[in-house]
Amino acid sequence: MTCNFTRPALALALALTLAACGGKATFPVSGTIEGLQYGGLVLSTNGMDLPIAANATSFTFPNTLSYGEVYNVTMKASPAHQTCLVGSFTSRITGVTYNGATDTAGRFGAINIGVGCTTNQVALGGKITGLTSAGLQLNNGSVPFIAPLAADASFTFPTVEFGKSYSITVLAQPLNETCSVSSNGTGVMGDLAPAGIEVTCVKKT
Amino acid sequence: MKSLTLRASVALACALSLAACGGSSGNLLLGGRIDGLFKPGLVLQNKNGPLLPIAAGTTTFAFHELIGNDEEFEVKIATQPTGAKCTLADNKGKSGAFNITSIIITCATNTYDLGGTITGLDSGSLVLVNGSDRATVTAGAPGATIGFKMSQVADGAPYGVTVLTQPSGRTCSVENGVNTMGTAEIANIKVTCKPAAATPSGESV
Numbered sequence: 572m573t574c575n576f577t578r579p580a581l582a583l584a585l586a587l588t589l590a591a592c593g594g595k596a597t598f599p600v601s602g603t604i605e606g607l608q609y610g611g612l613v614l615s616t617n618g619m620d621l622p623i624a625a626n627a628t629s630f631t632f633p634n635t636l637s638y639g640e641v642y643n644v645t646m647k648a649s650p651a652h653q654t655c656l657v658g659s660f661t662s663r664i665t666g667v668t669y670n671g672a673t674d675t676a677g678r679f680g681a682i683n684i685g686v687g688c689t690t691n692q693v694a695l696g697g698k699i700t701g702l703t704s705a706g707l708q709l710n711n712g713s714v715p716f717i718a719p720l721a722a723d724a725s726f727t728f729p730t731v732e733f734g735k736s737y738s739i740t741v742l743a744q745p746l747n748e749t750c751s752v753s754s755n756g757t758g759v760m761g762d763l764a765p766a767g768i769e770v771t772c773v774k775k776t
Numbered sequence: 777m778k779s780l781t782l783r784a785s786v787a788l789a790c791a792l793s794l795a796a797c798g799g800s801s802g803n804l805l806l807g808g809r810i811d812g813l814f815k816p817g818l819v820l821q822n823k824n825g826p827l828l829p830i831a832a833g834t835t836t837f838a839f840h841e842l843i844g845n846d847e848e849f850e851v852k853i854a855t856q857p858t859g860a861k862c863t864l865a866d867n868k869g870k871s872g873a874f875n876i877t878s879i880i881i882t883c884a885t886n887t888y889d890l891g892g893t894i895t896g897l898d899s900g901s902l903v904l905v906n907g908s909d910r911a912t913v914t915a916g917a918p919g920a921t922i923g924f925k926m927s928q929v930a931d932g933a934p935y936g937v938t939v940l941t942q943p944s945g946r947t948c949s950v951e952n953g954v955n956t957m958g959t960a961e962i963a964n965i966k967v968t969c970k971p972a973a974a975t976p977s978g979e980s981v
Contacts, residue, residue, distance in 0.1 A: 708934075710907075710934035710935070710936050710954070711907045711936070712905070712906040712907015712908060712909060712934075712935060712936055713906065713907055713909075713929050713930070713933040713934055713935055713957075714907055714934075715933070715934045731908065732908070735908040736905040736907070736908055736909075736910050736940055737905075737907060737908065738905045738906060738907055738936050738937070738938040738940070739936070740936030740938060740953065740954040741954065742934045742936065742954055742955075742956065756938075757905060757938040757939065757940055758940070759940065
């Protein structure tokens with residue numbers, strides 16, 4: 572329905588443009604980026620590679636397309652520490668619905684492709700040894716975790732975003748043991764889950 | 777089609793409720809949704825009607841007393857929960873022909889300051905963390921006691937303050953850093969910094 576109206580309007584606009592400058596109408600391939608914090612993202616279409624800087628909020632490919640040319644924007648490289656999707660989505664911030672990654676130049680008055688990025692969530696956990704009694708409670712700051720009641724069990728906290736800190740501590744000691752967390756229980760989350768976090772429980776004397 | 781069934785069932789429900797309680801002025805439910813209620817003690821009231829206590833963790837509510845068609849209602853908070861504050865929306869109006877389920881109660885658990893004092897931080901800067909919350913404290917005058925504050929923590933949530941980065945040349949340790957937030961500010965976390973163990977003289981570093 573909308574197309575029925577849009578197409579003649581576009582044709583008219585195109586005709587006017589052609590008449591005005593005596594040349595061919597061209598269309599820049601551009602879009603809006605949300606949530607990008609790190610560098611390394613490379614977008615690609617129609618033989619062009621476009622590196623995107625950290626914190627960028629929009630992009631436009633250097634060469635324009637002519638009417639009817641097909642574009643297909645893909646992600647040639649992901650940014651560091653983040654995962655991005657190229658395509659149509661509705662912004663939670665602005666409410667705008669962006670265009671999909673592929674289409675024909677000229678079908679929209681202006682091409683506004685969506686690129687949405689989120690920072691990676693990384694697993695946080697470790698191993699408990701020497702535990703034989705109930706009551707151990709661990710916490711990562713204000714995120715609680717009730718430990719299972721078995722020796723040599725592993726524990727998993729909710730994921731932590733890359734670059735955020737974590738601090739695993741013993742909130743409550745079990746009945747018969749005194750437990751402590753290895754010094755790597757406090758740190759800043761990297762790209763991979765921190766290895767070797769240990770909660771060691773020793774029988775109370 | 778559907779509304780006929782609905783009407784029939786409403787009529788039936790009405791007849792049943794009339795039969796059950798020996799007559800009531802209404803046949804419509806008065807209720808709604810509750811968001812974020814993690815604390816006990818909330819009591820609701822419609823105008824000056826009977827009190828309706830709401831348990832912690834409840835997500836929907838409806839008054840036991842039905843209201844009639846074209847009846848004014850005004851739901852109020854008779855008692856706030858302990859350690860949280862709730863607000864009402866769409867709580868006032870006049871009933872029509874249908875149940876009222878559109879009242880929204882939004883509750884937020886109280887949060888309190890989390891902090892303490894640092895002694896011996898004569899040089900460099902210290903980074904303290906409570907999970908993903910980070911605070912950097914820079915050295916004060918020699919011998920000074922420095923106050924610090926982390927982000928606020930909700931009543932009933934745990935906290936675990938640890939050292940993420942030691943200041944240069946000093947080793948700091950935390951006392952009273954782990955507990956569960958109560959209903960008042962925490963200011964008793966004690967961080968003590970001492971000169972880092974010196975390398976034995978004559979040994980190259």
